[in-house]
Amino acid sequence: xxxxxLLIAETFGLDPPTFQGEGPSCGAPAMFIxxxxxxxxxxxxxxxxxxxxTRFDPHVEATRRSVAELAGWANSxxxxxxxxxxxxxxxxxxxLAPLVQSLIAGGKRIEIETNGTRTPDPELLIExxxxxxSPKLANSGLTESQRIVPAALEAFTDSGRAVFKFVAxxxxxLNEIEVLAGxxxxxxxxxxxxGTTPEALVVTxxxxxxAVAQRRWNLTPRLHVLAFGQERAR
Ligand code: SF4
Numbered sequence: 624x625x626x627x628x629l630l631i632a633e634t635f636g637l638d639p640p641t642f643q644g645e646g647p648s649c650g651a652p653a654m655f656i657x658x659x660x661x662x663x664x665x666x667x668x669x670x671x672x673x674x675x676x677t678r679f680d681p682h683v684e685a686t687r688r689s690v691a692e693l694a695g696w697a698n699s700x701x702x703x704x705x706x707x708x709x710x711x712x713x714x715x716x717x718x719l720a721p722l723v724q725s726l727i728a729g730g731k732r733i734e735i736e737t738n739g740t741r742t743p744d745p746e747l748l749i750e751x752x753x754x755x756x757s758p759k760l761a762n763s764g765l766t767e768s769q770r771i772v773p774a775a776l777e778a779f780t781d782s783g784r785a786v787f788k789f790v791a792x793x794x795x796x797l798n799e800i801e802v803l804a805g806x807x808x809x810x811x812x813x814x815x816x817x818g819t820t821p822e823a824l825v826v827t828x829x830x831x832x833x834a835v836a837q838r839r840w841n842l843t844p845r846l847h848v849l850a851f852g853q854e855r856a857r
Contacts, residue, residue, distance in 0.1 A: 627690040627718040632659040632673045632710060634693070635856035637700050644847030646755050646788050646813050648734060653704040654697050655856075656722075659685035661710040663738055666764035667790070669819055673710035690718060694725035705731045713741035720746035727751045739779060739787075740772045754785040758809075760799050762792055762817070776807045788813040788843070792827055794834045801838065812840040821849050 635641065636654035643653040659681070661674035672679045697705050705726050712719060712735055719735070723746075726733055732751050737743075739756040756779050759770035779785035787809040789800050797814070804812055814835045816827035824845060835842045851857040 627721050628687045629690065629693065629715050629718050629722065630659040630685050631688045631693070632657040632670070632685055633856050634688075634696060636702065637696065639857075640700075640702070641851075641857050642846065643704060643706055643734070644845055644850075645815055645843050646734075647753075647786055647841070647843075648704060649843050649846055651704050652702045653706050653734075654700055654702050655706045655708060656693055656697065658707065658709045658712040658715055660714050661738075662714060662740060663711065663759065663763070663765060663770060665759055667762070667817060670710060690722045690725065693722055694729065697726055697731060698729035703730065703732055704734065706734045706736060708736040711738050711741065713737050713743060716741065716744050716747060720744060723747060723749070723752060738770070740770065740775055742772075742775045742778045743782065748782045748784055752784060754779055754782070755788050755813075756785045756809075757788045757790065758803060760789060760791070760796050762790070762796055771803070773807065776809065780808050780810075786811050786813055788815055790815050790817045791831050791835075792817045794831060797831060797834050797838065812838075813843050814840055815843045815845060818845065819848060819853055821852070824848055 634656050643649055643651050659673050672684045723733055734753050734755050736755045739758040759765055791797055791814050816824050818824035818827045832842060847857055
């Protein structure tokens, strides 16, 4: 077998530096490795250049990079948090394990962002790795059988290494989250308002904040949208 490689959409956070914009580490300085390809096609996807080849050219949007090169890039920064995101990174999880091991050896902690439809390899369920699992709701435009894979969700809940982060627009979305959380034992829950502009985020946040608080769930902004708008790779 040759040197392990991953299909990458973009890496960012070295120069200019940035931070994790969502979830439990919101606001923390972070490096990002965004993998190309996704197995879903959410209507509001904010990274369609990882999978929508009707609008983007895969030869332009994706490059093969070796695990050694990616680890060297991330480990050249003093920033402790590396976010591995997508697309859907677990499509390429076979070669994620060596990357994760190299990053941990470099003193990093890692968050893997996933849509929760792929069961994680045991090699990834290790100290220093947390999964930000974002199961999709009906507002994604996908059927339930496309977006909810019970065996995968159970593997994440059993791992003790996952938080569950949902994009919500309305209180109806929160009702849907409540059903999923009860059915699959999903916890802790983080809710993130949908919106790709600061103005839209304020509207959505106000529409759902009270109902999120009532349920004693966590609410996270989308700090990168507030700070940088729709600028790519920030
Ligand atoms: S799972 Fe994520 S990357 Fe894939 S289509 Fe949905 S929002 Fe986009």
